[in-house]
Amino acid sequence: MTQEVQDLQLKDITTVQLPASVTAQKQFLKKLQAALAPEGELSALTTGPSENVFVVPHAAEQAVREKQGHLSTDQWKTLLEDWGALSVNTLALKAYIALETRGAILHEGELISPPKISIPHPEPQVKYQGGAVIQAAFAGPYDWHIDQRSVGAAEAWRMFSGKPSFASDLPWAGVRIAHIDTGYTEHAALGWDSGHSPYVHPDQGRDFWQGDHDQDGPRDPFLPGFPGHGTRISAAIAGFRPDAQGGPFYGVAPGAQIIPYRVTDSVIVDHVQDHIRDAIRAAIASGCHVVNISLGALRPSRALAAALDDAYDAGLIVVCAAGQVWGEVIYPGRFNRCITMGGVGPGLKPWSSAATGIYVDLCGPADEIRRVQAEKLPPGQTATQIAPKTGDGTSYATACCSGAAALWLAWHGLDKLKQKYSAPGLWQIPKAFKYLARKTARKGNWPDSITDKYGSGVLDIPALLKAPLPDAGTMRKENLAYGQFDDGSL
Template identity: 55%
Template structure:
């Protein structure tokens, strides 16, 4: 099938200004400031947490939120905008260029090894009520709620997809997505019981099949070494894809595809990857060669890379679904999500409202929950000792989690149709049709989001796992091949 002609140019990221505010050090004052922002935002979006900035008690106002608020006639001038922020509780107001903020973000906002860190995120999320723990058996017919909002019909409709597996006799008494491999390109892994770790071994995470690009060939183990930056990020996102833990203080914890195999590729110390794009490109290629069926990239770069784009092409031609984060705080979608031939994920919060810190625009393919997300707690512990806690509040946020949701759903979709059956179905026309079929159906079956009709900023809607699984597969030869990753923007991809 010939590549169809794109219509719009692939545009590079334009530098812009980002507002930062210094707040009082007390949690009460910081929450009051965030509540004032939300009250002014009204029903336009979701934002239950505010991202820390470059120094203590400094926080970033997401560009999308700022543009929405400054659309009000009383806030169009810079003077009026800054005065309003002070009225809401800001002690000082400053600006950074977006490229400078990316450089700051690369260093991270998390304390590690005694190094001082900026403030924790301001959050309005409360602790959920406790409930009785349920079955420890990670099979769909035994999954029991209450479920986190992002998994049931209030979010990505994953719970109903699990029910489809549970009610199908051919999946009885086995994990339906056993045999599906998710390559996870991130900061590496740490041990957590929600990821199947017991006595130094995991039924879910397979580090021996992965690779450590950060430390080079001398270190074959892709274990997260807890460097300053974003330590534990790989573990938390793995949990969102593949976690399962019945015994928690509140209610059972589930990733989207509980128990699906995670193959970790350690490439970075940070979620900003301009300094390691070659590592990411190499990891994508190795994940394809290692037999991964899905690749999760909850990371992003300010600048593109020919080798990174080439690696996406390699995955696409081999039928491997690569899911990328759109990014956050800044309005612009970042790389590699800015390229064709991957699935680029924007974010929503409860009520399908746009997550007001998420990047958006023409490069976003589809959205998934990215606000009020419950997470497993990653910890640096001795080898053979697994962490066993879940954060008490569902205060996680980021398109990293939207990306994880889509990667987990991709694993469900591949399992539902059977990876071997999909390869056979699309063999004559090319394995790339597997990627294109997934992306086409995900967009066609998406739940409409709570945003203005006709808006193209959020892709096709919110991914709906059950509807996606139920959709009939396109015939071989009926799909249009996407423009090469680094080509001009392909609006039909």
């Protein structure tokens, strides 16, 4: 790679002014797509800071300039003009982000912005093809809760792409996340196509709400309450659709394995705590590595707490929502031996509705979250839409942390972690993750004087991955889930 091309990384972005004609704009995109093929793919161009101006993603520019013989800046400009660009300019990445976020308009919770140029693609998602093209497969722009404005998932993906050991397969494809929620529905952002998804596995999950006699398994029947909640949160964990309506859509761990367990019709779960207990134990038995519980109860359950103890001893990382509206942290997030997520919004400002207090371990994105539109469709029919309004809730912060857990497990290697910690006890895996996630957390946008409301700060995935693992046998086992409050210290 030439120094000139290297210098483009994460500094400047190329913008092109295109003719007003939609046909001409799509012709430009097709030529860019052809130049990227077959190694990479780009399904849409994002609008830039003014009318008919569009952004060429970093990864696409680097790939094309390399493939075309290490093009100089002048040659790159000439090529874009040959494809139909009226003018070609560069814009500092920070300046672009500032322009885009400063000019955002919210109307009744909906983000109003110009449409993208897009060309429909028959495949439900771009498949990962190794570290050399990870930036093309995971091309931006990214939603605020994915990039450096929040948890830094996009930077973490680039870290994976820079390690030769992750060059051939999606690094976290083997991580199994038990999603205990309202069930699943088929959405293209979760890989569904003609009744099949490569990374959502209802046949391996269970329906504890109506029982497994239901032929649809853990499918969400859209009962009154919170229909589609399980789909929306699953997509926040593992969504992977670069050509989504309105721009690329990603979860924190795109393509991680989701095992759905249907336990409820509501996010308030006092009435189904035994179902959650049984789902946790099923997740242990089926070899899951992470458990996501974006649900909450107002009263404690000793039986549920005992299941958390079992998961902890088996080495599973359990992530729970702190809750909102009530003020107090809800169960099971109030128990020990799990990671309890509070919430922040854009600018890392505390989300005003999120529960706070000593039971909160960390904060994550919980407001103005771009989400999928779950739909009640017959089996085999796939939803494709992105919701017209953004979502909120510590459910999303929980999903981001579960995705981070998948990346962390993949970064260090599932087998290597088990080998390292098996002798003293596999509980050291969730203990190490919780300790490091808290230790490496970013400072949120709140006063330094507040030390007991928002946990250790905001989840920072790149810093978490870079942090060295504690030595085996050096950590303290936390108090039982139902026991005296444990601050999670080493």
